[in-house]
Amino acid sequence: MAEQGGLIKGLEGVVAAATALCDLDGAGGRLAYRGYDIADLARQATYEEVAYLLWRGELPTRAQLDGFGAELVAARPLPDALLSAFRLLPKKADPMRALQMAAAVLGTFDPDATDNSQEANLRKALRLTSQLATAVCSHHRIRLDKEPVPPSKDLGHAANFLFMLTGERPSAVNVRAFDASLILYAEHEMNASTFTTRVIASTLSDMHSAVVGGIGAIKGPLHGGAGEAVMLTLKEIGKVENVDAFVEKAFAEKRRLMGFGHRVYRAGDPRAAILRGLAEDACRQSGQQMWFEMAVKLFERVNRAKGLIPNVDFYSAPLWYSIGIPVDLFTPVIVAGRIAGWTAHLLEQYQDNRLIRPRGQYTGPGRRQFVPLEKR
Ligand SMILES: CC(C)(COP(=O)(O)OP(=O)(O)OC[C@H]1O[C@@H](n2cnc3c(N)ncnc32)[C@H](O)[C@@H]1OP(=O)(O)O)[C@@H](O)C(=O)NCCC(=O)NCCS
Known part of the structure; x- marks a missing residue:
């Protein structure tokens, strides 16, 4: 923390x-x-x-x-x-x-x-x-x-x-x-x-x-916007054979990979596990297995190298794409x-309301004398 x-x-x-x-x-x-x-x-x-x-x-x-x-x-x-x-x-x-x-x-x-x-x-x-x-x-x-x-x-x-x-x-x-x-x-x-x-x-x-x-x-892309970013990543990769090269470049550029990591889940996001199955079925049904295969390979490469877990937005991307959601x-x-x-x-x-009003830790200058406009 x-x-x-x-x-x-x-x-x-x-x-x-x-x-x-x-x-x-x-x-x-x-x-x-x-x-x-x-x-x-x-x-x-x-x-x-x-x-x-x-x-x-x-x-x-x-x-x-x-x-x-x-x-x-x-x-x-x-x-x-x-x-x-x-x-x-x-x-x-x-x-x-x-x-x-x-x-x-x-x-x-x-x-x-x-x-x-x-x-x-x-x-x-x-x-x-x-x-x-x-x-x-x-x-x-x-x-x-x-x-x-x-x-x-x-x-x-x-x-x-x-x-x-x-x-x-x-x-x-x-x-x-x-x-x-x-x-x-x-x-x-x-x-x-x-x-x-x-x-x-x-x-x-x-x-x-x-x-x-x-x-x-x-x-924002660190929250719900990540799903859209996952699909754009899969499209950028384009085909399963490109995953390895993509991941190497992404790591070299210290790129944040959308759909990976979570503030609270460390071992795994249980929603992702369920969505993975749904995405696999939906991609197969619609004849678009490539998105699912690409996602799985991306997960395996990233997880092996960095231990990052896929979150809820990772498999919802190929799932929704394959059922026709823009x-x-x-x-x-x-x-x-x-x-x-x-x-x-x-x-x-x-x-059970109480006003949510936290505090800030002040890091600005100490108290100082006001200088009138004409003397600045
Ligand atoms: C969700 C998220 C913001 C939570 O992160 P957090 O608890 O604030 O953790 P941090 O951003 O401080 O990251 C901790 C470390 O893991 C790395 N990391 C976390 N998620 C990462 C990701 N998706 N890609 C690459 N590195 C990641 C960070 O670079 C950092 O490494 P460092 O300690 O070497 O600097 C973060 O995992 C993330 O940005 N994920 C991508 C966006 C996403 O999918 N959001 C949907 C969440 S459901």
């Missing part, structure tokens, strides 16, 4: 809040949401069930899930004004900036916008989860000069996302893989973007404002997954 005179650089190891959401065992490489191992959730649950679990504490019964699913479906459409706002953006606008704008605009339309009560926040968490998924797909279509695909009323969350992206009903195999990946991204304890959302909420600002901040934080939508898709966890943390923060 980088600690100097009370300063803990990067807040490494600092426990900033109590949370009943995510049990992250970094040394053992294990992860559970509210006690349920993520491997079980990814294999057997849907994103809707996981969102319910995170927000309400227990998995839903069939009747509860039916009612909850219907509420999520009803919340999918966007205000026309947001679609018009997407049309005003430059065609080259970064989809993450468009998503930040979307979260802010949705706040201006939300009937509970400034109500920080638990019930209002549960309603907002649900609306944001449905609406941000629609926003990612609608902005993408509009930037391609295509009409947004209205959300389906009969598809689940993951299937509807893929449908709104392409206008075609997705295969069951792709839906299952995508749903599992959204589950694996849904929550991850006190990562940088979740912490950001909690800091914002701790001032008693509102949920939409906190989410706008979270989107800004997750966008590379610059990888981070927005991560937001579409993480929104359930952010909002669950916000529910916790508002229920």
Whole structure:
């Protein structure tokens, strides 16, 4: 831990809040949401069930899930004004900036916008989860000069996302893989973007404002932006035979390899292990094995030489690419997954709030005499 005179650089190891959401065992490489191992959730649950679990504490019964699913479906459409706002953006606008704008605009339309009560926040968490998924797909279509695909009323969350992206009903195999990946991204304890959302909420600002901040934080390449960077790396490598030469050059240039390393997991990121299997299947199904093979070889070379572990963003890249998600939508898709966890943390923060206000270690000059402008 980088600690100097009370300063803990990067807040490494600092426990900033109590949370009943995510049990992250970094040394053992294990992860559970509210006690349920993520491997079980990814294999057997849907994103809707996981969102319910995170927000309400227990998995839903069939009747509860039916009612909850219907509420999520009803919340999918966007205000026309947001679609018009997407049309005003430059065609080259970064989809993450468009998503930040979307979260802010949705706040201006939300009937509970400034109500920080638990019930209002549960309603907002649900609306944001449905609406941000629609926003990612609608902005993408509009930037391609295509009409947004209205959300389906009969598809689940993951299937509807893929449908709104392409206008075609997705295969069951792709839906299952995508749903599992959204589950694996849904929550991850006190990562940088979740912490950001909690800091914002701790001032008693509102949920939409906190989410706008979270989107800004997750966008960076050291956080959610790493997935997109992984795919760009694989494309730069181009073919399996080039991996060795690429890695040698990268090491010589002391290049940071995206999708490797983690602040908390030292032995391995359990999400990566599950995503590896999903990526292998998806790449094979779509006839794009080369991305998976390249990723595995890259992992083996880097791990052998430096001991670096692949993190969640490493195998999600070939997985999403092979099911047809555009590379610059990888981070927005991560937001579409993480929104359930952010909002669950916000529910916790508002229920037991204390302003988050750390200190800085002053390193500037000592006290000195002010010199008037004309004497400087
Ligand atoms: C995630 C990450 C920021 C966590 O790092 P951290 O706990 O702050 O650790 P540091 O950045 O201090 O790195 C510690 C050491 O490991 C090395 N390292 C860590 N991740 C590395 C990577 N991806 N590529 C190359 N070297 C890496 C650093 O160079 C450093 O080496 P040094 O001590 O010889 O200087 C870091 O691993 C990283 O930048 N990964 C790539 C981005 C990424 O995939 N992010 C998604 C995370 S889910």
